[in-house]
Amino acid sequence: MDSLINSAARALAEGDPLAALKRIALRDDAPALALRGIAMAQLGELARAKELLGNAGHAFGAGEPVARARCHLAMAEIALVTRDLGRPMAGLGGARSTLEKFGDLPNAAHAGYLEARRLLLIGRLDEAEGILDDLDVDMLPPTSRAGYAMVVAGIAMRRIHAKPARDALERARSAAADVGNAALNVEVDRAVQALEAPAARLIARDGERLLFLDEVEALIASDSLIIDACRNVVRGGSTIISLASRPVLFALMRVLGEDWPDDASRDELVIRAFRAREADESHRARLRVEIGRLREAIGPLAEIHATEQGFVLEPHKARAVSVLAPPIENENGDVLALLANGEAWSSSALALALDVSPRTVQRALDALAEKGKAEWFGQGRARRWIATSIPGFPTSLLLPANGVVG
Template identity: 50%
Template sequence: MQARLIAVRRQLLLGRLDEAAVSLAGLDPSGLPSSLVAVAELAAAELALRSLRTAVARAALERAFDAAQRARVPALIAEVAEARAALDRSAARTIHAGHEQPLRLDQVEALLASDALVVDACRRGLRAGDRWQSLARRPVLFALLCALAEGWPGDVERGALIARVFRNQRPDETHRARLRVEIGRLRALIAPLAAVEASARGFELVPRDGRAVVVLMPPIDGDQAALLALLGDGAAWSTSALALALGDSQRTVQRALVELEAAAQVRSIGHARAQRWLAPPLVGFTTILLLPAALPPE
């Protein structure tokens, strides 16, 4: 049973949520030791969290905490307690009409279920109710969309769009022409959900059906946010692998890692070419799912 639960954890880490749901549904926790019941409920909670069903996740974590207390395994109790605490932490930020606000995971769930037009910078797409338009493979168009959404309900100046999207502080006619081309592509892509209209200064985003526009952002910006996201999978990464995944130089990644290590947000093992980077250990314990030895009897 422990091996089957580790297999479920693997499916969750790989993002195979449907497979993990089927595997969990086939597990019968009745008659199991409390320690394995807690691990099963932890897996169920993670599946619910990745599907943004926070009420289901909270209930599963309550059951996991009760089982961990009965099992009296300190590492397991700490892991469940950390997972419960994560529900009350900031999971994202929103930018709405020029105002920024942190959100918990349940508030993110409520936002995505609302009538707002959500520019999702976490998944890189545009959502309105049940409709979803991915822009994950269109980075220039998504950068344009984010800039327009952050400027809503007003317009955004052409020079500001060029500086942000094309990273050019001295635009000429070629940049303005390229901006018009990219705006046309963006218009066509998001037409069912919103329009992009020209103004005297630049362009503005106009949602269909009079929806409000909200930008959903990761809790922190920049290279450090991407590094923490990659290290969050629990694997040990080399600096070169992180640089390859992020598309940055190793020197840039190394500087960011040193800053994160000083803030106790990452840790390193090994030296020189053997050095690897990981997320910090869970309150000093190795996660219970990685323990190869049999769990102690009740």
């Protein structure tokens, strides 16, 4: 590379994108396009950065696979920042393989870290952890080491493991301090605040209270039968029964849990589970059918007995019944919880993260926008959604993790 390219690269490595642009702003050769793209990304002009990096990737051609892979890597990082988690990141695995093949181990490790971060965002925790286990952390660039630790913390938080999450965030804080990057320090501080925020509510007949992550972990380890409304599962020891695809059964289970050790009336069960204004004979007939289905579903953990007023829950082994719910519940709360992290999300990325259809997410976003709780900017595929200011809104720590409920 010529002296101007070398000088611009050094400026970027030192975090001075303006100095880099002064040297290469008028050049359109492939190396200059790539460096200009990185400079624009550092300046926050992500759309222009993506365009320049795409042009650079084409300009390098098939004869320079490592340079092309580095461009794809930079574009994937932009896609991650803008929460465009689908097709724009599809080439990340191929770029990583190319970089490993040609001996660019630091960038290959960085590609692995980015893929793990994407998998964390869409709830695929086992896959994310598998990638992290295969990474050589010593090969990561300094800024990526802080990010790596935050991914480790994120996995631990989603799995409700408080101490490993706290330890990982301490490593992230230390790594960020070594780098001295203000934006990175802010990101770590935000993750620490998420860990320290209330993670759930404990609901019982005599009232409710907020729980922090370590308290949720202790509750799960206790001998309680837990009706987990954060993930729509019923937990008892090592047994976990998912009712996520059976919302009526879970609603019935939640009412029974909230009223335990007393019975829940038939009218209350009908109104809350079926969303009826009042209970009539057709609702009561349906209630008998659904209670039968619920009995069968939770048979390994508890029984349901009929009483004069309604039904009562009787755990097999557990000494208590606890209902665990999000800190704040409202319609479309799962979408709002993701938006509340301060990042801008595409609707397609939200659909991936929540494992629902894009149309479902779009209806939720439209409803939130009508209520003034979310807003958008950009047009077409560049449209992004953010939450309006919602002080004290819960973290997304207990959002469902696809395929992982414990």
